Amino acid sequence: MTPQQTPQQIAERCAALMWADDQAARGLGLELLEVGPGMARARMTVRPDMVNGHGICHGGFIFTLADCAFSYACNGYNQRAVASGADITFLAPAQLGDTLVSVGQVRQQGGRNGLYDIEVSNQEGRMIALFRGRSSRIKGTFFDNLNSANGTPP
Numbered sequence: 001m002t003p004q005q006t007p008q009q010i011a012e013r014c015a016a017l018m019w020a021d022d023q024a025a026r027g028l029g030l031e032l033l034e035v036g037p038g039m040a041r042a043r044m045t046v047r048p049d050m051v052n053g054h055g056i057c058h059g060g061f062i063f064t065l066a067d068c069a070f071s072y073a074c075n076g077y078n079q080r081a082v083a084s085g086a087d088i089t090f091l092a093p094a095q096l097g098d099t100l101v102s103v104g105q106v107r108q109q110g111g112r113n114g115l116y117d118i119e120v121s122n123q124e125g126r127m128i129a130l131f132r133g134r135s136s137r138i139k140g141t142f143f144d145n146l147n148s149a150n151g152t153p154p
Helices: 007-020 023-027 059-074
Strands: 031-036 039-045 081-090 099-110 113-121 127-137
Touching: 007 031, 007 059, 023 059, 031 059, 039 059, 059 081, 059 099, 059 113, 059 127, 099 127
Parallel strands: none
Antiparallel strands: 031 039, 039 099, 081 127, 099 113, 113 127
8 A cells, every 4th residue: 555645745746747748838838836736826928929919918828828727726636637618807918028827726626527716917916817617527547546445546
């Protein structure tokens, strides 16, 4: 039997395993700053190739940053989860060179379904967007985690 892992250790291990295969986030230059059970924080700098015809960051990149935090927040329990839906409200434009941080937090997780809120802010703390994601757990775990006496996952 493996020793008991804390919820924080489980979240960190899940994130490390996900990050190794997360070509999309790494390709866009996103950074995963922090994870925990039901939470994650990610960062992105707005590059010239992310600016739209209005001279501001394209909303799709802001959505992707928020979706990244959402993904790592809802997958931090060693139970695989995917998005079942999401929406975003843009509150202010992000400019070329801005450093954006998305912070995701679980609002409700029960059974197979979860609800997560993600705030995106710039380097000055100005709120850029609010994202709400709905998750659905699917079959599978990231790793075997036999913590209980009967050998079943927690």
